[in-house]
Amino acid sequence: MAGTSGWVPSRYGSAQRFVIQPQAAPALAVLHIVMSNVDAATRARLDALIEEGSDLFDRFDREVRDKRFHPFVAASYDTVCDALIELRATLPERERRSRFLEWGSATGVVAIMADMLGFEACGIEIDDRLVDTARDLAKRHQSGARFAAGSFIPAGYRWKPKAGDGRMGTIGVGRLAYPELGYGLDDFDVVYGYPWDGEQPMMEDIMRLHGGPHALLLLMDPVAGLHVSKQRSPNR
Numbered sequence: 001m002a003g004t005s006g007w008v009p010s011r012y013g014s015a016q017r018f019v020i021q022p023q024a025a026p027a028l029a030v031l032h033i034v035m036s037n038v039d040a041a042t043r044a045r046l047d048a049l050i051e052e053g054s055d056l057f058d059r060f061d062r063e064v065r066d067k068r069f070h071p072f073v074a075a076s077y078d079t080v081c082d083a084l085i086e087l088r089a090t091l092p093e094r095e096r097r098s099r100f101l102e103w104g105s106a107t108g109v110v111a112i113m114a115d116m117l118g119f120e121a122c123g124i125e126i127d128d129r130l131v132d133t134a135r136d137l138a139k140r141h142q143s144g145a146r147f148a149a150g151s152f153i154p155a156g157y158r159w160k161p162k163a164g165d166g167r168m169g170t171i172g173v174g175r176l177a178y179p180e181l182g183y184g185l186d187d188f189d190v191v192y193g194y195p196w197d198g199e200q201p202m203m204e205d206i207m208r209l210h211g212g213p214h215a216l217l218l219l220m221d222p223v224a225g226l227h228v229s230k231q232r233s234p235n236r
């Protein structure tokens, strides 16, 4: 059985690639390796997408991130894919067309995966060139995932942590992307993000204040795998 691989964000220089060998990683239990629950044709499409998405990131890492900082670091696509397959399997039939949003969608791999698994999938990315790449990738893989250029931060949102440091880390500022998709953040049932160190509380706060009341937030952690939560605010 092959190990699970991915990239750990590194602020300076290339991303660090990691491989977790199953026999050497007790934490692998949280990764929930699920190979069933998708038909062979869908599995083949997902595998082809993951392969191309991994090549795209390797190239981006060499050609862009080796020269200057860029916040795009790819998640472990295998880990995210397995989690989405499992999530979908837990949804009742009528909810399988749930709306899925990838925050900071970069080359769009995760949103395209979600589309292949039956979600109505969208991605928002602040770097216009990556949005073009994601749209091309979706076309090549016959995916209906839609991508908007701009920011996933909802209008009027301010990060005000109790500790007082409201800096946004690697999260960029840009025009609001939701109008281009025709949906607000609270129209999505599942929201996925891959935060850099320290940005997780802000993403949870955004969902608490602006997410749908029953929405799931999936946050990728390069070591622990995918963390799933509901961030419903008691005041909303």
Ligand SMILES: C[S@@+](CC[C@H](N)C(=O)[O-])C[C@H]1O[C@@H](n2cnc3c(N)ncnc32)[C@H](O)[C@@H]1O
Pocket (backbone or CB within 6 Å): 009, 071, 072, 073, 074, 075, 102, 103, 104, 105, 106, 107, 110, 124, 125, 126, 127, 130, 150, 151, 152, 153, 170, 171, 172, 173, 174, 193, 194, 195, 196, 220
């Ligand atoms: C760590 S990467 C995650 C890439 C991809 N979602 C994945 O999981 O493989 C974060 C991405 O968010 C984008 N980004 C940063 N700030 C953003 C913002 N305010 N709105 C939309 N995208 C943003 C970056 O350009 C980068 O591509």
